[in-house]
Amino acid sequence: MRTHTVRGMTYLSPLGYLLGIEGAALLRGFREGSADREFVEARIAEIRALLDAPALAHTEGVTASPGTISTADVYQAWAPHYDGPGNQMIDIEQPVVRRILDGLPVGTALDAACGTGRHTAYLHGLGHHVIGVDASPAMLARARKRLPDVDFHEADLYRLPLPDDAVDTVVCALALAHLPDLGPVLAEFARVLRPGGNLVISDAHLLVSYLRPALPRQPGPDGRPSLLTEYHRPLSAYLAAALPLGFQVRHCEEPCRPPRSLDPDTAPDPLPTHQSWDLLHWCPKASAAAMDDSPIAVVWHFQLPGAPTGGSRGTSGRPSVGQGVGKQRLGRQGRLAGEEVPPAVGVRAREAGRRE
Numbered sequence: 001m002r003t004h005t006v007r008g009m010t011y012l013s014p015l016g017y018l019l020g021i022e023g024a025a026l027l028r029g030f031r032e033g034s035a036d037r038e039f040v041e042a043r044i045a046e047i048r049a050l051l052d053a054p055a056l057a058h059t060e061g062v063t064a065s066p067g068t069i070s071t072a073d074v075y076q077a078w079a080p081h082y083d084g085p086g087n088q089m090i091d092i093e094q095p096v097v098r099r100i101l102d103g104l105p106v107g108t109a110l111d112a113a114c115g116t117g118r119h120t121a122y123l124h125g126l127g128h129h130v131i132g133v134d135a136s137p138a139m140l141a142r143a144r145k146r147l148p149d150v151d152f153h154e155a156d157l158y159r160l161p162l163p164d165d166a167v168d169t170v171v172c173a174l175a176l177a178h179l180p181d182l183g184p185v186l187a188e189f190a191r192v193l194r195p196g197g198n199l200v201i202s203d204a205h206l207l208v209s210y211l212r213p214a215l216p217r218q219p220g221p222d223g224r225p226s227l228l229t230e231y232h233r234p235l236s237a238y239l240a241a242a243l244p245l246g247f248q249v250r251h252c253e254e255p256c257r258p259p260r261s262l263d264p265d266t267a268p269d270p271l272p273t274h275q276s277w278d279l280l281h282w283c284p285k286a287s288a289a290a291m292d293d294s295p296i297a298v299v300w301h302f303q304l305p306g307a308p309t310g311g312s313r314g315t316s317g318r319p320s321v322g323q324g325v326g327k328q329r330l331g332r333q334g335r336l337a338g339e340e341v342p343p344a345v346g347v348r349a350r351e352a353g354r355r356e
């Protein structure tokens, strides 16, 4: 599976996207035994209707340049809306992550790529001494407002501002899809975790790549709408990065979109001139058949071997932030530690902020 892809200009055609959804519905139906004759003929009739619909036929798509917008720019725009109501990814991911966090010993926890502090707040409420790290000043500003007593640091996940063996738990939620290389960042997590430490990861599921509309975002340096580069991975990629570092798998879960996740009572916006979730109202049955009950996220619980040191909440147990970065890349046991959006060109803020 490729995670490093050199991609050219991408033509985001609304009609093309809808035909893709019809195709995904058919292929899934064939595979899962839900594609009886009535279903298949309905899809074929709907494809004909889509092809003949003047509104779709005459709607120009958007040619967008992949990789010409940075993650930082996307979150600068998205920060005010990121964890507002209606973010389906959060709605589905959060209970699974919380269930895992509920079972961990209380100690010092790092929320790596903490964003606006969603999981930071939960860890704090559980009694952990929490440290939040993120690369986006805009996301961090919201986290600091939400949790004035928590230490937040602007830093990159590839270079955490913590000494070795500093924390009992690392949570990294919905962020690894932004990083091209898993190995070095998981090595950073292993470096800062104490023996027996827990690592909880959530990430967008690989299938999201194939079913989600790609949102064109603000123009990049070439003046064209941009596409954010994201890395959606097969499960084996997480294992390939984690196991050589000594992590052991405690749990893996792929939470799914609920049935009828496309609300037919929600009035679609007028026809967008690019892919958007609203397009799915053109083919609600195909959308449901393609997407309902399909995995939207993957949640991992890994643990390092060794005796857990949870409960060390005294001052002595607290890491001194900023020291010891990169002190050693060979970890213990000799293992290698080593949207007001316009987020989207023409995308209404409401829509851009409400989905994953």
Ligand SMILES: C[S@@+](CC[C@H](N)C(=O)[O-])C[C@H]1O[C@@H](n2cnc3c(N)ncnc32)[C@H](O)[C@@H]1O
Pocket (backbone or CB within 6 Å): 071, 072, 075, 083, 112, 113, 114, 115, 116, 117, 118, 119, 133, 134, 135, 136, 139, 155, 156, 157, 158, 172, 173, 174, 175, 178, 179
């Ligand atoms: C989808 S948000 C998730 C925020 C939070 N973890 C949550 O689940 O609510 C992704 C976050 O990852 C951060 N991020 C992306 N790449 C990063 C990097 N290389 N280093 C630090 N943070 C990064 C972004 O700034 C953003 O806040």
